[in-house]
Amino acid sequence: PYVDTKVILENADKHGYGVPALNINNLEFLHYIIEAGVKKNSPVIIETSQGAMKYAGNGDFRKGAEIFVKMVKAFADEVDIPVALHLDHGKSFEHIVAAIKAGYSSVMIDASEHPFEENMKITKEIVKIAHAAGVSVEAELGQLAGIEDEAVAAENVLVDPDEAKKFVEETGVDFLAPAVGTSHGAFKFKGAAKIDYDRIKKVKEYTKIPLVLHGASSVVPEFVEIAEKHGADFGGAKGVPSEILQEAVKCGINKVNTDTDLRIAFVAGLREFLNANPKEFDPRKYFKLAREYTIKVITDRMDVLGSTGKA
Numbered sequence: 001p002y003v004d005t006k007v008i009l010e011n012a013d014k015h016g017y018g019v020p021a022l023n024i025n026n027l028e029f030l031h032y033i034i035e036a037g038v039k040k041n042s043p044v045i046i047e048t049s050q051g052a053m054k055y056a057g058n059g060d061f062r063k064g065a066e067i068f069v070k071m072v073k074a075f076a077d078e079v080d081i082p083v084a085l086h087l088d089h090g091k092s093f094e095h096i097v098a099a100i101k102a103g104y105s106s107v108m109i110d111a112s113e114h115p116f117e118e119n120m121k122i123t124k125e126i127v128k129i130a131h132a133a134g135v136s137v138e139a140e141l142g143q144l145a146g147i148e149d150e151a152v153a154a155e156n157v158l159v160d161p162d163e164a165k166k167f168v169e170e171t172g173v174d175f176l177a178p179a180v181g182t183s184h185g186a187f188k189f190k191g192a193a194k195i196d197y198d199r200i201k202k203v204k205e206y207t208k209i210p211l212v213l214h215g216a217s218s219v220v221p222e223f224v225e226i227a228e229k230h231g232a233d234f235g236g237a238k239g240v241p242s243e244i245l246q247e248a249v250k251c252g253i254n255k256v257n258t259d260t261d262l263r264i265a266f267v268a269g270l271r272e273f274l275n276a277n278p279k280e281f282d283p284r285k286y287f288k289l290a291r292e293y294t295i296k297v298i299t300d301r302m303d304v305l306g307s308t309g310k311a
């Protein structure tokens with residue numbers, strides 16, 4: 001069934017596991033996520049960026065939001081696992097309102113590039129509107145970008161646990177994404193991968209709400225290799241290894257945002273298949289390996305995070 005993201009995450013928080021939140025832009029990735037969830041009996045959170053809304057609506061983000069809700073509900077209604085639809089990195093008021101109106105289960109207001117007080121003010125406003133519509137809200141504190149470069153990874157871009165406490169109390173936000181050392185995309189760390197566990201623990205202790213890890217893709221070496229073997233150039237790609245994700249979950253992370261891993265698994269399968277089958281031009285056939293690899297990356301993640309069997 002189609003559920004509130006809050007139901008999924010409060011369960012995860014109570015029982016100490018993580019749930020993958022998986023980005024989609026099209027029908028295929030939705031298929032794969034639902035299939036993976038059913039296979040592992042895991043709850044799933046599906047998320048779309050503002051750009052995905054525009055893409056799905058062929059330029060019209062409001063239409064895109066409506067299409068996503070209809071698509072996700074059509075699948076959610078037919079399976080026994082909990083399925084939620086979330087707006088990822090909502091930055092514009094118009095997109096957030098469009099997602100709420102269309103029927104998203106939850107929205108993110110990402111005002112993290114603003115100073116603390118301003119972030120708090122904007123977030124509070126969105127919480128008021130969203131909660132009135134029965135939609136739960138995620139917000140972000142601290143900054144993810146610039147972390148790749150060791151020298152730029154200054155303390156002040158990571159979340160301040162005392163600020164997190166004040167932020168959650170003042171805004172009434174349902175989930176919080178604290179910046180703890182990850183970044184978006186396929187190139188997360190120049191040296192060894194590391195995140196700030198103590199900071200996660202403190203934020204959890206001070207806020208006691210479900211926490212979100214952004215930029216959490218593992219950039220699975222197996223799929224990077226397959227893609228590169230068949231023509232891709234992902235030199236220097238590095239993600240967050242499984243052991244670090246498991247430790248982060250132990251510290252209090254419950255929602256684990258994943259986009260890059262699906263993109264890489266898919267493109268690895270697509271390249272491999274097309275290379276081996278130069279005469280094929282039917283998408284239902286040339287997506288065969290892309291589908292298989294994308295499902296594999298999702299089901300592995302469910303095992304790693306502990307959401308397997310929790311539907």
Ligand code: G3H
Binds near residue numbers: 050052089
């Ligand atoms: O955090 C962003 C997600 O990976 C989606 O990115 O804006 O390319 O759709 P996007």
Ligand code: 13P
Binds near residue numbers: 258
């Ligand atoms: P990745 O780029 O690590 O997949 O992160 C996705 C994300 O945080 C979406 O909000």
Ligand code: NA
Binds near residue numbers: 110112140143144
């Ligand atoms: Na941000």
Ligand code: ZN
Binds near residue numbers: 089184214215257
């Ligand atoms: Zn993110």
